Amino acid sequence: MSDHTPASGPGGPTRPDTRKGARAALAEVADPGTFAELPAPAGELPYDDGPLRWQGYGASRARAEERTGERESVVCGTAEVDGTPAVLIAFEFGYLGGSLGERTGDRLEAAHRHARAHRLPLVSLIATGGSRMQEGMVALGQLQRVARQSTLTAAAGLGQIAVLRDPTTGGGWATLGAGADMTVALTGAQVGFAGSRVRPADADPAAYTAEAQYAAGAVDAVLRPDELRADLALRLKALTRPAAGPVPPPGALGDAAPAESxxxxxxxxxxxxxxxxxxxxxxxxxxxxxxxxxxxxxxxxxxxxxxxxxxxxxxxxxxxxxxxxxxxxxxxxxxxxxxxxxxxxxxxxxxxxxxxxxxxxxxxxxxxxxxxxxxxxxxxxxxxxxxxxxxxxxxxxxxxxxxxxxxxxxxxxxxxxxxxxxxxxxxxxxxxxxxxxxxxxxxxxxxxxxxxxxxxxxxxxx
The missing domain is CATH 3.90.226.10 (2-enoyl-CoA Hydratase; Chain A, domain 1)
Incomplete structure (x- = not known):
């Protein structure tokens, strides 16, 4: 049975590795040798300063690629998790804080389209600070785009699971995270709509954690990293292998004698x-x-x-x-x-x-x-x-x-x-x-x- 509650250490919640890369996160859950990356959407241009012509933005993206080896803040592909095929999305926090820009939206939309075309559930391994400042409202508009794709995937009868890594804030939490059918979080992860730099000065940081979201009913389970793969495997089976109903009622466990009055x-x-x-x-x-x-x-x-x-x-x-x-x-x-x-x-x-x-x-x-x-x-x-x-x-x-x-x-x-x-x-x-x-x-x-x-x-x- 999987029924996890928050784990904690002597000094409070156990904090996860906050800078684990997207590929390392994928390797922790995917069956060895099964991950196949989806091709980048057609039309991706060389790095420039973006839709706002933000000076230095292109150079920042080039440095992010050199540092992480990734062309964007998400890596998308297909894999099996304990034998269940799925579309996996993993955020690379080292690429501009895992922020969502227009090209991020392109990749997320392509992942959802692939999931619907091949009748696969979708898993998001999230670690993001939110929308990308250097793209302004163009970046913010990607949230509507992601929400539409998530809605279309749900309407197609396909399950969606969100794994909240550290941090999961802003639009990433308010779309891919909170909008999933099932949501689990890693112990100690920062989770909340407001990131650490935009909260009120007197805000209690404990309110913006996986454990607080679990207590408030926004998260289904809080897991240690070593528990994640087994829990994710179980949830994928639950979302993809429905029984033929109606199911029979359980047998009696208590006193089977009829009541006299x-x-x-x-x-x-x-x-x-x-x-x-x-x-x-x-x-x-x-x-x-x-x-x-x-x-x-x-x-x-x-x-x-x-x-x-x-x-x-x-x-x-x-x-x-x-x-x-x-x-x-x-x-x-x-x-x-x-x-x-x-x-x-x-x-x-x-x-x-x-x-x-x-x-x-x-x-x-x-x-x-x-x-x-x-x-x-x-x-x-x-x-x-x-x-x-x-x-x-x-x-x-x-x-x-x-x-x-x-x-x-x-x-x-x-x-x-x-x-x-x-x-x-x-x-x-x-x-x-x-x-x-x-x-x-x-x-x-x-x-x-x-x-x-x-x-x-x-x-x-x-």
């Missing part, structure tokens, strides 16, 4: 010792690659999302872990479902929540809109979705994750319009009538099956 079903679902989502995912998949965070500054550790390999084929998953789901959790799940839809990958969801988080913070974070967005993502999914209720199914906060026509339940679960205690309170019943209310709600798996709300009760153990 509604209240018994509730108590069993709430039991601390009951198997939770992580146990079901571990039993169902051989490996997992996490997709973490809502890309809006939020993370819900009670919603596990990502892609897992089952029999060597990829299945996307979104799983509640028994806690109240926050808006960030719903947005992350919606992001996962839509990505799976683009890639043609079936989805497995595990329902287990007492309900949506309903405190003031959740309301301010847009709980209603986030739940509505997940309902819409599941309803519009062009791929089959399979749902297993493994614990509490608390109201709409649980239903948003459930497949409308392919939901199953374990024997130690329940699904209800509302928790029995709250139902009794709404009906102005005394607390001692909670148990009877649970029966009236017909929330047991057997009741749900009889009502046609689930396809079956899973009792067979794996």
């Amino acid at each position: 509604g209240w018994e079903a509730v108590l069993r679902a709430r039991a601390p010792e009951r198997p939770r989502a992580a146990a079901y995912l571990d039993a169902y998949f051989e490996e997992r690659a996490p997709v973490r965070g809502d890309r809006c500054g939020g993370v819900d550790d009670g919603m596990l999302c990502g892609f897992g390999l089952r029999g060597g084929r990829a299945v996307a998953f979104a799983a509640q872990c028994g806690t109240a789901t926050t808006p960030a959790g719903y947005r992350t799940a919606a992001r996962l479902v839509r990505l799976a839809g683009r890639l043609g990958t079936p989805v497995l969801t595990l329902v287990d929540t007492p309900g949506a988080a309903n405190g003031p913070e959740a309301e301010r974070a847009g709980a209603g809109a986030a739940i509505a967005d997940l309902f819409a993502a599941v309803a519009a999914a062009p791929v089959p979705v399979t749902t297993l209720v493994v614990g509490e199914g608390g109201s709409g906060g649980a239903l948003a994750l459930a497949a409308p026509d392919n939901t199953w339940a374990t024997a130690d679960s329940y699904f209800s319009v509302i928790a029995p205690e709250l139902a009794a309170a709404i009906l102005k019943r005394p607390a001692e009538e909670t148990r009877a209310t649970a029966d009236q709600l017909r929330l047991r798996p057997a009741d749900l099956l009889e009502l046609g709300l689930v396809r079956g009760v899973v009792t067979e153990r794996q």
Whole structure:
């Protein structure tokens, strides 16, 4: 299983080699002997002072080539990563700070076109300070060009992975980095839209790190350099080898005996010792690659999302872990479902929540809109979705994750319009009538099956 969290040394995050060249970065991830560089786009002119006629710019580029051996700030080509072919883009930070100019845009566009023409995923190994000052707005305009190519590649159903090296700032972060389907970062890398020379003087530098972006839900994993190749290999398999869906629900891990009453079903679902989502995912998949965070500054550790390999084929998953789901959790799940839809990958969801988080913070974070967005993502999914209720199914906060026509339940679960205690309170019943209310709600798996709300009760153990 791949589920990395930030690593740190005695003095804080472990900082990567900040000046590793593009070819060295490629060699770390590509299978030996498989990298083939794409030809430079036709029409590249000898070095001159560029579109702004910036005095000395041509000489600076010539010196950069002499120093690095590269004609531009990116090296693009094809390679295999643990046997999976892909288009690889690597930034050469030693070439004018890995900055993006017009010729950089030419090469990035050519790489995306090649990926689409040959149906290959695309990996960007980023190390850039942003747009090239000596080309002014011409350089800045390359961001729109890169964003368009990335959008076209996504629309073609091809996955994109960004690896954030040190530094990843400016337009490189705001296009190739943050715009990728999956984003991983090397420990200690400087990551942020604002580079170190343009931030407020009193800015906390810790806010502009891979670890900070991970905490804010903008990065799926933070890795040591020695972990990168294996993680990248897993993610490429996840993006390129979809299972034929719909996938079967996982087998039961807990008590398979039917509940005798509604209240018994509730108590069993709430039991601390009951198997939770992580146990079901571990039993169902051989490996997992996490997709973490809502890309809006939020993370819900009670919603596990990502892609897992089952029999060597990829299945996307979104799983509640028994806690109240926050808006960030719903947005992350919606992001996962839509990505799976683009890639043609079936989805497995595990329902287990007492309900949506309903405190003031959740309301301010847009709980209603986030739940509505997940309902819409599941309803519009062009791929089959399979749902297993493994614990509490608390109201709409649980239903948003459930497949409308392919939901199953374990024997130690329940699904209800509302928790029995709250139902009794709404009906102005005394607390001692909670148990009877649970029966009236017909929330047991057997009741749900009889009502046609689930396809079956899973009792067979794996």
